Each structure stands twice: as structure tokens, then as C-alpha cells.
Amino acid sequence: MTQELHIVGGGMAGSEAAWQAANMGVKVVIHEMRPKVKTFAHQTENLGEMVCSNSFRSDDHEQNAVGLLHWEMLQAGGLIMRTAYQHRVPAGGALAVDREPFAQSVTDALAAHPNIAISLEEVAELPETGHWIFATGPLTSEALGAAIQRETGADRLAFFDAIAPIVYADSIDMSVAWKQSRYDKGETEEEQKAYVNCPMTKAQYEAFIDALLAADKTEFHEGETAGYFDGCLPIEVMAERGRETLRHGPMKPVGLTNPHKPEEKAYAVVQLRRDNALGTLLNIVGFQTKMKYGAQTDVLRMIPGLENARFARLGGIHRNTFLNSPTLLDAQMRLRSKPHIRFAGQVTGVEGYVESAAMGLLAGRMAASELLGQSLDTVPQDTAHGALVHHITGGADAKTFQPMNVNFGLFRPLDGMRGGRRGRRERYKAYTDRAKNAWKEWLATQPSIATQAEMVEGLDGHAAE
Known part of the structure; x- marks a missing residue:
């Protein structure tokens, strides 16, 4: 019998990780401390609540790295992006949502999934056994933050937002x-x-x-x-x-x-x-x-x-709480000192709703593959997901590591397009074309979950191409 995957935190990363793993056939338990333990910023008891803003930023998947992340997550059957398009409000070229029905829909989808259970209690320590993803985000509880600090020996786990x-x-x-x-x-x-x-x-x-x-x-x-x-x-x-x-x-x-x-x-x-x-x-x-x-x-x-x-x-x-991930996490987002524990979301040193959800998507797939005894090909570095996870798990300088939004500066240079030899629009389009091809090829190596992109058909054509 397959062991359960425990996910601590029901924000963007935790919700997406649970959705991905559950759709791969793994039993998932989401541990969310609210409403028993409240935070300064949250207003509701819902999973996937947007705290600082209602925007997922640019939706341009040809000229913007975060828009490319939108596209990749839709192709991967991402819950967060699917729900965002369902509750979209006008915001020019940005993807912004009506935040309360958005969070309610995320909560309803997770609660209704046959492979997902939701446990409302605080996890205050790092467990010694089992399979875990910690996606506690910027508002990690004081007790858990202290436990992480003891385990990692870090002298600084926070910044202000x-x-x-x-x-x-x-x-x-x-x-x-x-x-x-x-x-x-x-x-x-x-x-x-x-x-x-x-x-x-x-x-x-x-x-x-x-x-x-x-x-x-x-x-x-x-x-x-x-x-x-x-x-x-x-x-x-x-x-x-x-x-x-x-x-x-x-x-x-x-x-x-x-x-x-x-x-x-x-x-x-x-x-x-x-x-x-x-x-x-x-x-x-x-x-x-x-x-x-x-x-x-x-x-x-x-x-x-x-x-x-x-x-x-x-x-x-x-x-805001975050790890020095280049030092503490391996390429599979596992804590080096306790490899049965993965971290995902903002606590890994990414910044933004989209980036957090994207790291949840990868952590969920990585953990589920491990539980199922399946191999998971390395995420291509030329994709937006790959560029971001590479940065936080080894590409960044550990001495100066700070939270990072996705951007084209994290991508490997394009052959023949260094510096100012080509216009920016042409260069960014080349980045996104290369990323889309690599992402599609990566998804195609996972036959049990590659068809999830069908779930997003009809959403204004965003999943097409």
C-alpha cells in the first residue's frame, strides 16, 4: 500500500503540490494551521488565499517570464492557474482574480478530490519519518520556524514584506x-x-x-x-x-x-x-x-x-520566512539533512504567487514519483520551471541568496543572441519558444499525468498551441 504524502501549508505551493500528487494517484494529507492558528495577513479560512495582492502579474507568455510560467502550469494541469482563469477580472495585460471566489474554488476542488484529506492543525516540528513537503510560505509559524532554524543552523530565515x-x-x-x-x-x-x-x-x-x-x-x-x-x-x-x-x-x-x-x-x-x-x-x-x-x-x-x-x-x-536553498536543498528540493522532507513555495526563496505555485507543482510531482517508485526526468533548465528551480537549488550564490522572481536573466543564454545582437522582443520570443518545446517534451515523458492539460481546455485559448 502506498504511503501518504503529507503537505504542510495550504497556500499556493501546498495546494498545487497536493493537486499534482493526488492526480498521480498518491494519497495526500494537507496540514493547514488556520483557523486554529491565525496569521496577521489572512482574512479567511480558505486554502489558496491571496494575501498581498490579487495579481498573478503579466499573462504574456511570449514576452514575459512569469507569463511563460502561467503557460507551463496550464499545460501541466495546474489547479492554481486553471482556477485563476476561471475567476479572472480585467487588469490590462496582467492576470488578476477575484480573490475570495478564487480561494473558495481552490478549497472546494481540493476538498472534493478523492485522494486528498485536509487536517486543520499546526505542525510545529520537522518529522523524523514519512514523506513530507513543507510549503508554509512567508507566514511560517513561530514554532515551526524555530524548528527549521534548529535543523538548518541558519542564522537568518526571514525578510519583511x-x-x-x-x-x-x-x-x-x-x-x-x-x-x-x-x-x-x-x-x-x-x-x-x-x-x-x-x-x-x-x-x-x-x-x-x-x-x-x-x-x-x-x-x-x-x-x-x-x-x-x-x-x-x-x-x-x-x-x-x-x-x-x-x-x-x-x-x-x-x-x-x-x-x-x-x-x-x-x-x-x-x-x-x-x-x-x-x-x-x-x-x-x-x-x-x-x-x-x-x-x-x-x-x-x-x-x-x-x-x-x-x-x-x-x-x-x-x-517573510525563507531558506538559503542553494545550501540546504538538493536538486529534488529535499532537505539535505532530512531527505524525506521537501520544501516548496516562498519558503524556498522564490517570490510571488506564480513562482510559489510552480515550485509546489514540481515538489508534488517529485514527491509522488518517489512514492510510486517512478523515475522523473530532470526538469529542463530551459523551461521557466527549470530555470527557477535550478536557481534556488544551486544556481544562485549562497552567500548573497535572496528571494527571486522568475525572469529571463535566470535562463541559459540563447546561441547567437547574446547581448544586443538581437532585439529584446525577438530574444524573449526565442526564450519562450525554446521553453515551450522543452516543457512539452518533459511532460510527454510522464504518460500517467501528461493528459492533465486536457483539464484546461476552453479557458480562453490559454492552454492551446
Whole structure:
């Protein structure tokens, strides 16, 4: 009788790992500590809950590495991507979802699977026997984090992450703001108007930066050495790096024309993106913050169009846990000191919902293959999955290892396309073409699960090609 696979954590990585392993015929137990043990950031008891944002980022699978991950996961019958397309909301060229029904659908699918059981309790220690995947994500419990630290001997397992505020759409002054995606990106009018834009003059921007820098903020506890992940910096930290930093980051005014004042070019623009299917909630794009709540409302209401904004959720900061994976994990994502334990998701040092789910997909398949006594071919490094897992399990410099989003810089160079010899679009298209061919060939070596791609047929053609 096949042993059970135990997966600790029901976020993106744990949910995807369970789905993949269960579809290979393995009995899976998902251990999720919520609702008995709550976290700062979670709002519901569902599996697959999106905490920091409702976006899976770019859906361009020909010119963007994260979009390529979307494509690869769909081809592999990924639960997270399939569900994301089912609950998609307009977001220009990005894939964003209505987060509550998304998580509910993930939970329902896992609960209904005949090979999956869900156990609601905290796992606070690393087990000595069995087959385990730890996918506890950025909010690993204090007890488990201490157990991991004891086992690995690591002196640092964390950095800080922040979440952005969410605004009620009907509290935005649309006589000041307007709807438009940057450069009118999107195939439909709805996509081309997926963002709400709030313009600022130079004087308004300068006043906003002054208030932002002076606002009361949540600070680290004495002795805390964790830093920030550069891809998700609080806006105050960006502003401290230079007064123009925000204007060249989340507040850049390019590609936008204010229909209220078409002849006047905004000095800076704050964008809000739909956070649910109804369009009643919008999150402020790139506005992760560690401002205290009182200061947060005062500062954010300085943004033109948000003077009377009502907030469904204010931003905040939380601790993120991750391993020095190049040192601690082998190529199969197993803990070197306890090879019956795998790690997956953000705790391995990847950053982002998509990357976390992708590492769950691989960990689930690797663990299931081992349990079933089957061989699993090495994931091709030329694929997005392969480039990412190679980076975290040996490709990165262990001394400077930090959480990483997927990007084309992780891919092996293309023959004859080094440097500036070819245009970027041509080079990125070549990366994705090579990756798709390699991914299809890899999936074809796994006859028991290769047909899972059929599950995603009809999802707007995204699984086709």
C-alpha cells in the first residue's frame, strides 16, 4: 500500500503540490494551521488565499517570464492557474482574480478530490519519518520556524514584506480620476480601462513625498536583522532612496492621458486595480506600506481623487520566512539533512504567487514519483520551471541568496543572441519558444499525468498551441 504524502501549508505551493500528487494517484494529507492558528495577513479560512495582492502579474507568455510560467502550469494541469482563469477580472495585460471566489474554488476542488484529506492543525516540528513537503510560505509559524532554524543552523530565515491598501470603488472621485490601462493595453475596451488613475501635479507629488517620509511607521523590533525583498518594497522605503524613485516606479505617469485635462501631462500617477469581479474593491498598485493606520489614511487621502476614500483594508507589514536553498536543498528540493522532507513555495526563496505555485507543482510531482517508485526526468533548465528551480537549488550564490522572481536573466543564454545582437522582443520570443518545446517534451515523458492539460481546455485559448 502506498504511503501518504503529507503537505504542510495550504497556500499556493501546498495546494498545487497536493493537486499534482493526488492526480498521480498518491494519497495526500494537507496540514493547514488556520483557523486554529491565525496569521496577521489572512482574512479567511480558505486554502489558496491571496494575501498581498490579487495579481498573478503579466499573462504574456511570449514576452514575459512569469507569463511563460502561467503557460507551463496550464499545460501541466495546474489547479492554481486553471482556477485563476476561471475567476479572472480585467487588469490590462496582467492576470488578476477575484480573490475570495478564487480561494473558495481552490478549497472546494481540493476538498472534493478523492485522494486528498485536509487536517486543520499546526505542525510545529520537522518529522523524523514519512514523506513530507513543507510549503508554509512567508507566514511560517513561530514554532515551526524555530524548528527549521534548529535543523538548518541558519542564522537568518526571514525578510519583511508588505501589503497594499484596498479602497472602495464608490469612494473615488471620478471627476478627478479616470479609467485607462497604460498605453491602452488590452484586447477589449474593458481591459483597456482596467485601471483607475489618479493624477498629481509636481506640487502635489512633492507634498505627498514630504508627508510620506514624515508619517509614523511600523519599525522593526530591537535586534531584528531581516531586510526587505526588493520586488515588494514599502513605498516609504522607496521614497527614502530618492524623492523621484516613486515617480519612476509605481507612480510613473507614462502611457496615460487624462481625459479631464488632455493637454496637461501629469507629473505622477497613482493607479488602482480591480480587486474583485464586481469592481467594488480596488487595490492601490505598488503601494505596499508600513505606515501606521492613522497616518496611512491621512497620507493616502492626499492623492487627488482619494480625498474621501474609504478603505476595505489598510496596508501592513509582515515577516517573510525563507531558506538559503542553494545550501540546504538538493536538486529534488529535499532537505539535505532530512531527505524525506521537501520544501516548496516562498519558503524556498522564490517570490510571488506564480513562482510559489510552480515550485509546489514540481515538489508534488517529485514527491509522488518517489512514492510510486517512478523515475522523473530532470526538469529542463530551459523551461521557466527549470530555470527557477535550478536557481534556488544551486544556481544562485549562497552567500548573497535572496528571494527571486522568475525572469529571463535566470535562463541559459540563447546561441547567437547574446547581448544586443538581437532585439529584446525577438530574444524573449526565442526564450519562450525554446521553453515551450522543452516543457512539452518533459511532460510527454510522464504518460500517467501528461493528459492533465486536457483539464484546461476552453479557458480562453490559454492552454492551446
